Amino acid sequence: MSTFYIVATPIGNLGDLSPRAVEVLKSVDHIACEDTRTSGKLLSAFGINTPKFSFHLHNEHHKVEHVLNILRGGQSVALISDAGMPGISDPGFLAVRAIKQEGITVTVIPGPDAVTTALVASGLPCDKYCFEGFLPPKKGRQKRLKELSEEERTIVFYESPHRIVKLLKELEEHFEPERLAAVARELTKKFEEVVRAPISELKEDFENRASIKGEIAVVVAGKGYSE
Template sequence: MSGVLYVIATPIGNLDDFSPRAARALAEADVILCEDTRHSKKLLDRVGAKGRPLSFHEHNERDRLPEVLQILKSGRNVALISDAGTPALSDPGFPLVRACREAGVAVVPLPGPMAAVTALMAAGLPTDRFAFLGFPPETAGKRAQALAEAALLPMTVVFYLSPHKTARQMPDLAAAFGERPAVLARELTKIYEEFIVGTVAGLAAQLTAEPPKGELVLVIQGKPEAKATDDEKQETLARFTAEGLSGRRLAKALQERLGLPRGEAYKLALSVDETAGDE
């Protein structure tokens, strides 16, 4: 019988954020895949892990796959962790998880800290929809194209930034997003945790003048959706009415199709009933 791959999210700064369930799985694993075995030693010692640490990072993960799959197929359990946060999300792990699924090996996720979600929780920007885009591309051309595409998204956008790269990347972000509202989260869950509120252009100027320390998460408001014109509202209303929609169903359809506030959609739907009553 094959072993189990445990994908374990680890603290992004505060070790007290590590769940008892995750600590137990990490302590009991036979082999522990670490992005950096030296970095993970503190956490492994804290939970009393006895498993064999094995380096597993972006430069060797594909070469390690056969070895790890053989370990799992031999019946031993494997824990996958990154330096901080959730594996496979802007961290090593995706190829291994996919290979395990294809090989019929059980994969058990143990949720926990993730910098992107932690930043969203306190940013004060819309969270009903968001796009997590990881780190911007390294090369200038690819970065400019990716940022231009991201600026068109009608939802909150989240980027990771490395402090030593912000000086060359923030101007590109400012060029793509301009005065779009944004929040920069720094040193999340640590002693010097900080949230800086402003616009992308303003934050770019600030970070260029004062290079930041610590890992960064940039949360940017999505592109505002164009408001429907009165003609578009009436045309859509007439089409839905002709399809037999009325009352709440009509209001909900108008809200979803035109992006109207709930109250306005119901008022527009009600106008049909009032018109019918006048006739």
């Protein structure tokens, strides 16, 4: 019987790929990759030679039918993203929805993700939180930030290195400047960094840096939280 596997991959440290994930990636008939070049390095490191094809945000609508045809033929497919859990700010949702509608088995192989890693490392409340991913670059961005300023749960954002200062400035403007937050960078890698401070201090810190590298998660305390 065909199965569609959603497989979490390391967000930085290759040692975080689980033995179960390796077993599945070796046993399936095809691997759908967000970027075949990036995934090729990971797969090669673990001696995985399974045929792969591209499956990313720009071709997801087109590729869903391709995946379905493979599964209808009795073969299994594993979906991996460049890092972390597919479907979390990465392609995957459309495929899972379509495959579920066909009654084909979907199995998730859990593993690392930047959301919960940053959240726990931040030292901010983890019992209730909301994940915003990447904010809209323009339309609706300021409105959403204003809405989130009233959120009482811990909030997690994703941001790119070249836009992190802009985000921190916006958070200072829309949230209380003294509200606690944390910027998590290069998670699980050699130069992992989690800086925790009031938003205004984080903004000043990152404004004064000569360069900023690595994927970033920003964790912000909910309204009313104090220590």
